[in-house]
Amino acid sequence: MTNNCTDHYSKFLFIWFGQFISIIGSGLTTFSLGIYVYQQTGTASSYVFILMCAFLPPFLLKPYGGILADRHDRRLMMILGDLGSTLGLLFIFAMMLKGNIELWQIYLGIAISSVFSAFQEPAYKALITDLLPENQYAKASGLMQLASSAQYLISPFLAGIILTIMDIKFVFLIDVTTFLIASSIVIWIRKILSRTQITKQEQNNMADLKEGIQEFSKNRGIVNLVITTTLILFFVGLLQSLFIPMMLNLTTVKAVGTIQSICASGILVGSLFIGVYGSKNKYVKTLSISLFVSGIFFANLGLSTNVIFITLAGFMFFSTLPFINTAIEVLIRKNIENSKQGRIWSIISMVTYLGSIIAFAVAGFLADKIFNPLLESDGLLVGTAGLIVGSGEGRGIALMFIISGIMISVVALLIWKNRKIKQLDDVEDKDGELSQNKYYVET
Incomplete structure (x- = not known):
């Protein structure tokens, strides 16, 4: 059983590697097209619309993608998704x-695409x-997060080199x-694991979607965990929206790009730490501690x-995110029936992503109309909060970031006190060894 478990993990590593290089390739395209369009038009709106075209369709269609992932062979769905993306x-x-x-x-x-x-x-x-069995979820999650970050760290660097030596085509x-x-x-893996079968019920899409919502809500x-995650993503969305505008008031554009890369690293x-060593079983405790510490760094x-101080704080903040993400993912994964995970992950993704969307919608207004005026030379908070964060x-x-960080740490304490969320950890304790082998038996 151990050998089979190891063999399945090696197959996952092959699939992960394929997705890793695919993500890098997608990052190359997004970055290069963004540069191309901005150079052709000189308008930021044209660049932003590229991002909208890249992220809005998946956001709207994820529930249906989840339904199909639960009703059909997931490896086949991955193959069709990768091949279909080449059409665009x-x-x-x-x-x-x-x-x-x-x-x-x-x-x-x-x-x-x-x-x-x-x-x-x-x-x-x-x-x-x-x-994979449950005891390998954390490692797999860490590696997946590592692959996802490649489009922000590796792709822009490679695209910059490629565009200087060859045409964008x-x-x-x-x-x-x-x-x-x-x-x-994936085709190769599907062939050698052709005996793996997952029983799926034939239902219509709306029935599947309704069942997924019911499974999620019960x-x-x-x-509670998903609602909390949505709130966290709201504050993280403020950081994504406003970090560069804040830094451009402190240093040069080139330096801002370098700082952003260092922070994101x-x-x-x-992710690498989790991918190599895994994570502990008490995921609610891991989530609470990591989230509390991340709020302090935020x-x-x-x-x-001081640019160096900000860079160090940013690096430490981002280094806590994989621990937070892994804890959330494992808690959800081991509390949801395997046959319904595709549609439920899609629902969860849509709900949590709303936090980021709301943050993007209000960040500019909050910064330009409320917080920045309060800390200008004649602002109302210059003599109070300005003594801590400065004025200008x-x-x-900066004040928004301080408030956001404090709120994230408060959320961490609320998670630790939430009885319903803490019960998500009890599934492993109740099922013991049987729980760890449940998904292995199915595959």
Whole structure:
């Protein structure tokens, strides 16, 4: 049994590697197209619309992708998702070869690719439960987070080099190649594990979606955890929106890019640690402690104008995120029936993503109309909060970060006191060894 378990983990590593290089390829395309469109138009709105085309379709279609992931072979769903994503890239490539490509053609191509990713991602996440026993969930989650961070750390660096030595059209070919490699690996894994079968009931899509919502809502611990995660993502969304505007008031554009990369590299360190060593069984405790510490580091981003101090605080904040994400993911994963995980992960993803969407919608208003004016030279808080964060351009954002960090630490304490969430850890204690082998038996 141990040998089979190890063998399944090695198969997961092959799939993970394929997705890792595929994510890098997608990052190359997103970064390169963003630069291309901005250079052609000179407007930020054109660049932002690329991001909208990349992220909005998956957000809207994830519930349906989850339903399909529960009703069909998840490996087949991944193959179709990867191969389908190449269609949009090849469309953009063909339009560029014709010359005088228009913006709507770029947007359409990105949207086509992102539609297929909406069906690939839920299947990829749920596939972990098919292949691995519960005691390997944390390692797999850490590695998946490591792969996800590659598009922010590796892809921009590689794209910058590629664009200086060759035309942007070749970036699409590279991305298509990474998709083909990823799908080929899954095809191979599917062939050698062809005996793995998952029983799925034939239902209509609306019935499946309704069942997923009911399954999600009946576990109050999971509901509380997801609502809490949504709140956390709201504060993290403020950081994503306002970190660069704050830093541009303190240093140069080049330095801001370097600082952002160094800060984000904390995700790699935390993910690599979890991927190698795994995580402890008491995930609620891990979540509470990691979240409390992350809030302290978050608040420190606004306490000083010293660039080195801010960079260190940012690195430490991002290094805690993999521990938070892994704890949340494992708590949810081991409390949901395997056959329903695809659709429930999609629902959870949509609910939690609302926190980021709301943050993006209000961040600019809060910074420009409320907090920054309060800490300008004649602002109302110069003589109070200004003594801590300073006054002048961007210090209102710093105050927002301090408040956000404090709120995250408060949320950590609330999680520790929440009885329903703490009960999510009890599943392992009640089921013991049988619980750890449940998913292995099914695969």
